[in-house]
Amino acid sequence: EKGGFPHFMLKEIFEQPECINDCMRGRINGTLHEVTLSAVNDHKEQLLNAQRFVIVACGTSWHAGLIGKQLIETFCRIPVEVEYASEFRYRNPVLTNRDVVIAISQSGETADTLAAVELAKSQGAFVYGICNAVGSSIPRITDSGSYIHVGPEIGVASTKAFTGQVTVLTMFALTLGKEKGEISTADYNRIIDELLQIPEKITEVLKQNESIASLSRIFTYAHNFLYLGRGYSYPVALEGALKLKEISYIHAEGYPAAEMKHGPIALVDTEMPVVVIATQNAMYEKIVSNVQETKARKGHIIALINKQDTVIRKIADECIEIPETLECLEPLVTTIPLQLLAYHIAVCKGKDVDQPRNLAKSVTVE
Ligand code: M6R
Numbered sequence: 001e002k003g004g005f006p007h008f009m010l011k012e013i014f015e016q017p018e019c020i021n022d023c024m025r026g027r028i029n030g031t032l033h034e035v036t037l038s039a040v041n042d043h044k045e046q047l048l049n050a051q052r053f054v055i056v057a058c059g060t061s062w063h064a065g066l067i068g069k070q071l072i073e074t075f076c077r078i079p080v081e082v083e084y085a086s087e088f089r090y091r092n093p094v095l096t097n098r099d100v101v102i103a104i105s106q107s108g109e110t111a112d113t114l115a116a117v118e119l120a121k122s123q124g125a126f127v128y129g130i131c132n133a134v135g136s137s138i139p140r141i142t143d144s145g146s147y148i149h150v151g152p153e154i155g156v157a158s159t160k161a162f163t164g165q166v167t168v169l170t171m172f173a174l175t176l177g178k179e180k181g182e183i184s185t186a187d188y189n190r191i192i193d194e195l196l197q198i199p200e201k202i203t204e205v206l207k208q209n210e211s212i213a214s215l216s217r218i219f220t221y222a223h224n225f226l227y228l229g230r231g232y233s234y235p236v237a238l239e240g241a242l243k244l245k246e247i248s249y250i251h252a253e254g255y256p257a258a259e260m261k262h263g264p265i266a267l268v269d270t271e272m273p274v275v276v277i278a279t280q281n282a283m284y285e286k287i288v289s290n291v292q293e294t295k296a297r298k299g300h301i302i303a304l305i306n307k308q309d310t311v312i313r314k315i316a317d318e319c320i321e322i323p324e325t326l327e328c329l330e331p332l333v334t335t336i337p338l339q340l341l342a343y344h345i346a347v348c349k350g351k352d353v354d355q356p357r358n359l360a361k362s363v364t365v366e
Helices: 008-014 016-024 038-042 044-048 059-076 111-122 137-141 160-180 185-206 209-219 233-248 257-262 284-296 311-315 327-348
Strands: 052-057 080-084 099-105 126-131 144-147 224-229 251-256 273-277 300-305 318-321
Touching (some): 008 327, 016 160, 016 185, 038 044, 038 160, 044 160, 052 059, 052 111, 059 080, 059 099, 059 160, 059 233, 059 327, 099 111, 111 126, 126 137, 144 160, 160 327, 209 318, 209 327, 224 233, 224 257, 233 251, 233 273, 233 327, 251 257, 257 284, 273 327, 284 300, 284 311, 300 311, 300 327
Parallel strands (some): 052 099, 099 126, 126 144, 224 251, 224 273, 273 300, 300 318
């Protein structure tokens, strides 16, 4: 049942190229350059007239929501807020029938997310679900939505559901952005072409599994980890840190890299591994100086870089190569080595990666 893998988590990490293809199947036509999410078409007016989107979710799904915010704001020019479902439901939030609430949940059963959906509906908002488990509670009570179609996720640490959620959010933003006329045909076509290449690029990253496994051995001693990223990579840093915490029990924090000098850099010394997402995008120059600042404090830097990188390669202690893609699609690729890093560190420490202590796969009580 684990398909020859020692754990469900590793199996699910390796399934991601296929899962993303499943998620895009029937929704993207590469030849015609067309993305069609049927739920978006069915509720076009409601979505096009939204004055605001509010994304509600927990944990990893909340991290996918942060990426969704950037995608929707960039391609649709509609403001998006991202809230922890547990906070939203008790906050007496201001909602109107021009708001669209997007609930993201792998299981479709998370108690706080379900309660947030009920609250949003009672306030007259239109609710759109992005879920994996077909027929679960959230998709049953939402007004509309899209399944991510990545198949059952068994490992407690969410992996393929995250990349599936980000893929659906990308297709959602592209479909709506096109309808709204906020995205140029050239950009739309280019993103579609690149999105279709993502499964192959993930496969390329997966080939580094062995080297990530050996690199992981160095870090079993660590008590703390920092994960840094900017722009689209900031939520990926949060997600990398969450993966490490939940399965290896090492304390880890994700930060937007520029926030380091506002406090956290004080923590950096020779015993602090710092994972930096430093791909060559618009934020690259900024990230280089953040990396230099961290290195000056003797942090042990593990950098995610593109092949042609020469600058960070010289500063970082360890490097993991990431195939190039468009900045807005990078999370789908940069997440993969962080999942593997967390997995291998946990395995080296002898932890039960599929059933970490104190955690349940779906949190059906608050
Ligand atoms: O089923 P959901 O997506 O609603 O679950 C939300 C969180 O409980 C979940 O993502 C949790 O954070 C994972 N264990 C993270 O790996």
